[in-house]
Amino acid sequence: MEIDSSLPNGTADSSRRKSGRVSRAPAVFADEEHAGSLLQNGSATKRKRVNHDDIQDSDADESDEDSDESEPAEEEIRAKRREQKKRPAAAKPAPKRAKTAAKSGATLAIRSANVPSKPANKAQKLYAEVFGKGQTAEDVANQWIATIAADSVAAIRDLVNFVLKCVECDVEITSADIEDIDNVPGKLGDVLEEHYNDKAGAEYPLISKAKQYVEFKTVLVEFFDALIKSLHISGILYDQPEVYDNIHVWVGTMSGAKYRPFRHTATVISLSMSTALCSVASEILQSMATTKTQLDAEQKSKKKASNKTRIASLQESIKTDEKRLELVDASLRDAFDTVYVHRYRDVDEKIRVECVAALGGWISKYRKMFLEGQYLRYLGWVMSDPNSPTRLEVIRQVKQLYGNKRNVTALRAFTDRFRPRMVEMGARDADVGVRVESIELLDRLRNYDLLEPEDIDTIGRLIFDAEPRVRKTVGKFFVSNIEDLYKDATEDWDEEQYNDALPSADDGDDQMAPNQNWIKFKCLAETLKDYDARSESANSTENNVRTLASTDNAESRYMLATQAIYTHMKELEEWESLAGYLLYDHSSITADPESDDVATAVQGKYKLANNEETILLDVLYFSVKMYLSTLLELAKDKKGRTHAAKDNIKTKQETVAHNLSTFIPQLLSRYGSTTDAATSILRLEQLLDADLISDLQGGEATYSNLLEDINKQFMTHSDVKVLAEASRAFRAARSFEQSQEATDTKSAESGRRQLPICRACYKLVNLCIRISNLAGVVDCTDIIEQSFAPPKAAAAKKGKKAAPAPPAIEGTLFDLLIRLIERGDNSHAMTGHDRFAAEEDQLCAAVATTLSLYFRWKVVGLIRAIENKDERTLTVANLVDIGTKRNNFVEVLTPIITSRSPLDQLRVAAIHTLLDIYTLFATLKHRQPKASKGELDDEPALTIAALTVPIPxxxxxxxxxxxxxxxxxxxxxxxxxxxxxxxxxxxxxxxxxxxxxxxxxxxxxxxxxxxxxxxxxxxxxxxxxxxxxxxxxxxxxxxxxxxxxxxxxxxxxxxxxxxxxxxxxxxxxxxxxxxxxxxxxxxxxxxxxxxxxxxxxxxxxxxxxxxxxxxxxxxxxxxxxxxxxxxxQQKSREKVTPEPMELEEDEIVDIDDVEDGHDALQREIVEEEEADRLEEEMRERDGDDGDDGEGEGEDEVIGD
Known part of the structure; x- marks a missing residue:
């Protein structure tokens, strides 16, 4: 039976034979594009070589046609291709670099300059036109559009083969495959299985890092964007919708392939087509709006007779645009449902990133359709993607949406749903880049009042984050919060009354006078204090930072926060106002901040609370440091600087030096007694330029007095941080020639004063060792709990004033011993002074032993009091005092254990003491008064039971x-x-x-x-x-x-x-x-x-x-x-009956007394075996008796 078939263009298919097989006609050389057109400015030699090869191919084709008119079966062709792949490829000449085309447009050296030996087919021609020639994407798209009129099936076939070529797949699709639209999945499956399986893991152009593929994706996207727009301009998109539908079917099917190169390339093409459709839809909407405006104008016009034709034309145009828009919307929905819904969660993170970026662009371009919850939710879901680049991309797209104020209303529901996830990403995401972008996004949400107060606090606390990029990004967010707090504090006041009660900083020259900046400084101190207390890293990062600050001069958390907010808070540049605020006597303020009188309420608003001064001192130090760094950078940049500008910078530096020399002594006088405050002020002194002070009148005397103040801090403080900063201040002073001699004099004087103290320290160690030995013999609780008597001044000698009395020691001997044992913390270690550190360790060990024995005596006293029901001793106040002292002792032992290496001698000794203390108090839980004394009252009994606590x-x-x-x-x-x-x-x-x-x-x-x-x-x-x-x-x-x-x-x-x-x-x-x-x-x-x-x-x-x-x-x-x-039974009871406790010292093996270690070990083993043998014989003689006193032995006071 003869099959009558015709092509879509109406021409008969003369090549189809009775058998149903198609005989492919030989390619005519004149019908194909000349091979030399693939070259860009190629040489004549190449063209000659190509022409020669073409002639040979043409002759070969003619001979094949003469020998056999019939075409071999498709199976034979596939077998031949597989054999050709197995043969080794012939050596090819080294390709020469192709020259850049002179024409403008999207040009790429994608393919090598060498051309194939046979004429290029239509797909290769399109590939060469897009990537290998100097034409623009619009020109190539228009050329392809022109082929649709001649043969639409062939045009689609060439485009599909072009897509396959982009994946470096050499198989081609025939026109019959294009006509059989229902068999697209099957045909692509054959292609993938037979021709691409062996290349599945190879690198493909879209992701290749080779030089010739650098712009591959850009050119590919531009081509399909121009293609869709050409379809729109030519009307083919609406008059022949089957063209786009057929393309979409092939590309959409490829996007679901199991091989990544096909899937990725097809997804990028589909997304670019949808992006182009969004642009087309936006143009149609704009055209409709313009047409409607013109229609309204014509309908309102008084010349009704002459405007009927015009009105009818405009109405027809609107209807046409509406139909076109409806068709574009349908195409977008189809593409979204068939491609995006499946690929946005693809296993390949690159494809997921492409989808997220495309959806963000669609929403921006075509708000009417995509700015809806059913599409926005996909962005929210991708925020939980495990891949950080995908999360980063979705945050960027969402941030771009919030950048347009017109989108905010439509985004409110999306915000309410996914705001917790945004906050979580900003606060705790594993990727720093994602956190930075999320914080910037949340800053935009805060500007639109879309954040809850707890969300604002969560992000605000990131000002203390360990990552510098995060702190820098959150600085703007933090300062905005400060501004909001300032507005809340002053919004209820009349503006005129407020300005009269508290002038702005620009209105007055007196730096010590109150101004409106003071309220902002108060808000800053309150916020930093609150965030520091509630920061998640307050118990970890803060401790580490402060530990480093004592030895490595690392900035505190408040200083790092100041560094982040300095550029956003202009009030910090006026650091003199902040210094005046700190020097103000806030203790004299008794005003109520809620007072109706504005002048009174203002004072209550800027009054500083406890610990806020220390925070602002750190802020002051870093503000001055940042200000001086800015001046230094301006001084280094000499380009374009006039002499007047240079003199102005020099004047500002001198002003800073003069003001610092004035403020630092006052600040030391006011806050020098506090360790943290003194540390910050001494850091501030290190910023002082002594040479600039010496140039001022009375500068040398001023600096000499300042050195005296530093020396006073060095001599009166024992905190390591203060001593370290004072040393650095002396070192900084020695770096200036004007102050080097005075600094050396002060340092030498301080060193001479320390010699008697060193001898006293050695005596203190011996004293504590003696006390620890005496405490093991007699009850020392009364001595340790005794308060120190106030010291007396020495008697005056003739002609001399009486020496002042030494400073009084506060508290009891117990308090002093607790302070001494704190020296065992490694954060107080003196680096580079091994001998001194060894003395301190010996001191701490002796003090720990003394306090351990003290608590043993206290427990012995409690046991006697319980047995005798001594109500005077068993008062709740007395028991609570013992528990508090025990807790204080454990608190000072804990840093010794945690800060030292596991086998450090002092750590091991501290562990012994710690375990003894906890076990010691456990012996009280089963103690009861004697039978004749009755039972304890409930309150003392419960308090005694509470003394037994588990080890943390x-x-x-x-x-x-x-x-x-x-x-x-x-x-x-x-x-x-x-x-x-x-x-x-x-x-x-x-x-x-x-x-x-x-x-x-x-x-x-x-x-x-x-x-x-x-x-x-x-x-x-x-x-x-x-x-x-x-x-x-x-x-x-x-x-x-x-x-x-x-x-x-x-x-x-x-x-x-x-x-x-x-x-x-x-x-x-x-x-x-x-x-x-x-x-x-x-x-x-x-x-x-x-x-x-x-x-x-x-x-x-x-x-x-x-x-x-x-x-x-x-x-x-x-x-x-x-x-x-x-x-x-009697003998068994004798074994477990508690014996009177004897407090003895631990027996320590003296190695000097061991003459032969091996013999000593053998003797120890023999003695232990003999003791075990005797014990076993006694057990056999006495029998296996029960123990009526079981458990009593556990409650004994266990000595060493």
Whole structure:
């Protein structure tokens, strides 16, 4: 049967044979574009080579046609292509660089200058026209539009093949494929499966970083934008809608391909087409508006007869535009539903970014359609995208929408829905760039009153953020809040009365007189104080910054905040007004800020509260620093500066120096007694230029007095931060020639004054050591709680004035000891003074021991008072005072533990004391009066019970870290294999499943008795610990100096003994804390498992210490035996009856007395085995008796 077929243009298909197969006619050379047209300014040699190849191809085609008129089957063609791919490609000559076309427009050297050896087909021609020639995108689009009239199917075929070529896919689509619109997915599937699978992971032009593809995307987008606009201008978009529909079907189907190059390229093309349609729709709307305006004018015109034709024409034009707009809207909705809805959540983040950017452009271009909630919500959903560039792009698009005031009303519902997410992105996003853009977006929302007060505070607190870019961006937002607070504070006052009561800063020359800037400074201080208190990083970042400030001269949080807001708050440039505000006597203000009298209320508004002065001193320092930096930059920029301008800068610098020399002594006199305030003022002195002061009248005397004030601060303060800043002030003064001699004199005088103090410090250390030893013998509570007597002035000698009395010491000896132990905090360490630091550590250890014994005596007194029901001692006030002192002691021990390395000697001693204190007070919870005394009253009983508190989890983590390091230290020195927890979570309820062998041995079998008792390996003596962990240096730094210096066998064995002793001491304290119940139930299991993890691997001494954790279990098992003799019961009660507590000093092994470390270790093991054997024999003789006094032993006061 013969198939009658015709082409869409009405011509018969003469090439179709009876079999149904189509015979492809040979390409006529004259019908194709000359191959040389692909070259840009190509050479004659290239053209000759190309023509020669073309002739050969033409001859080959003719010979093929003569030999066989029929065309081979499609399967044979595919097989030949696959064979050709497998053959090695022939070597090609090196391509020459193509010259740039002289014509204007979008030009690109996309393809190489070498041209194919056979004539280019229509798709290659279009590709070359778009990318390889000097034509503009509009010209190429118009040329393609012209081909639609001749053959629309062929034009669409060429465009689809062009798209495939953009993905570097060599397969071509035929006209039959274009006609079979329903088989588009199947055809593209064949293309992808057969011709592109082997290139799926290759780089494609759209994302290639090669030089020839730099402008690929730009040219591609411009071409399709011009294509859609040409379809609109020519009317084909409306007269032949099937053209656009067919293109959209092919491109839309490609956008859903599983291979990324197809999907990405097609998505970019589809989005660019939709963007062009939005521009077309916008033009149509504008045309309709213009036409309606003209129509209204014509209808209102008095010449009605002559305007009927004009009115009818305008009405017809409006109807045409409405139909066109309706068709464009339908095309946009179809594209959105078929492409955007699926690709905005594509797995490729690049495609998601393209979609977000396109949607933002659509909303801006075509507000009537896309500025609706059904489209805006896609922007809100993408704000939670896991990819930071996608989040960044959506924030930029949304920020652009809020930049247009006309959009605000339509965006209110969107704002209410997604505002929390915007705030979260600004405050806590992982990407800094996203945070910066989000803050700028939120600043626009704040201008439109679209933020809640809590949102404003959340973003305002970012002024203390650790990231400089975030602080800089939030500066404008923060200053806007200050302005709002200022307006709220003054809006109720009459403007004229307000100006009379408080003039503006520009109206008066007196810097000390109140002005309107003072209220803004008050608002600034209040806000910074409030944000600092509520900042999420107040307990972490702030502590770190302030710690660095004591040694590294790092700026405080308020200074960094000032740096961010300085350029936005012009009042800070008038720093003299701020200095006058700080020097004002605010304590004399008694006015009510809510008073009806404006003059009275104004004073109450600018009155400073506590701690606000310190904040503003930091602000003052950085404001002066920023002001001087600005002047310095102006002085360096000499281009275009006249002599008058240079003199003006010099005058301003001299004015600053003069004002600083006036303000600093006054500020020191007013705030010098406060540590933080004195630190800020001394920083301010470092900005003073002594050479500029010397040029002024009386400058040398002024600067000499200023040095005296600095020296006074240096001599009267003990805070390290103040001392460091005073030292820097002296160093800055020495850098100027005019003040170098005076500074050296003051520094030498201060040094001579410190010599007696150094000797007194050494005596103080010895004194504290004596007190700690005496406290272990007698009750020292009365002495420690005694207040100091006021000092008396020395008697006057003849002809001389009496020396002034030394300063009085406030509080009791307990308060003084607490202040002394604070020196153990590493933030107070004196860097570069090892000997002095060692003396301070010795002092802190002695004081800690003294206070530990003090609390033991207090607990002993409480136990006696409870037994005797001494109501005078058991008052609530007395019990609360003991608890408060205990808490103060723990507070000063905590920084010593947290700021030092895990094996630091002072840290280990502090851990001993800490665990003893908590366990000590736990012994009170089961104490009851004697039977004859009755029961305690409810209030004292509850207060006593409240004295038993669990150890905080943070401190417990530090304790377990030290225990773990002690285990590793002992194991390394004795060559033992131990298990360690993989992460800290294992210490909080973890299991043995989360452990690993330190030496890589995963065998977790129980160790034999020989392994437990194995002494250190002799091979250790010849091996170095180079393979130890990073803490090996710290592990040995706490050994005795005499042992550490020696490198012999005996010294190593002695170090092993000391390491075992320290491990057992800390472990025993932890065991007692577990038995005393001062470790919370949630973490007790994890701590117990961590202690027992290596009980069989760290020697018998450690195993015996850990064995006490099993004592309760053994007692419960023994209690099941009911056959008890009276003698055995009596003997058992004697074992558990609490004995009178004796407070003794800890027994410390004196290494000097150990003559033979190995023999000592063996003797210790033999003695322990003998004691165990005797104990076992006694148990066998006495039988397994129950323990009627179970639990009483846990409540004893456990001494050392």
């Amino acid at each position: 989890d943070e401190l417990l983590t530090e304790v377990m870290a030290t225990h773990e390091r002690l285990e590793k230290s002992f194991a390394r020195k004795t060559s033992r294999k131990i298990l360690e927890h993989k992460n800290p979570k294992s210490r909080r309820g973890g299991s043995r499943a989360g452990t690993t062998d330190v030496d890589g041995d995963d065998d977790e079998r129980e160790a034999t008795q020989a392994e437990i008792e194995r002494p250190p390996d002799a091979s250790d003596d010849e091996e170095e610990d180079s393979d130890a962990d990073s803490s090996s240096g710290a592990d040995d730094e706490d050994a005795e100096p005499s042992i550490q210096e020696g490198g012999g066998k005996e010294a190593k064995k002695q170090r092993a003994l000391i390491a075992e002793q320290k491990l057992c001491e800390v472990s025993s304290k932890i065991v007692l804390a577990l038995l005393g119940g001062v470790i919370g139930n949630k973490v007790a299991v994890g701590v117990k498992e961590a202690i027992q993890l290596n009980r069989t691997k760290l020697g018998k001494s450690y195993a015996e210490v850990v064995k006490f954790l099993d004592e309760k279990k053994d007692k419960k098992t023994a209690a099941k035996d009911k056959s008890k003799s009276k003698a055995t």
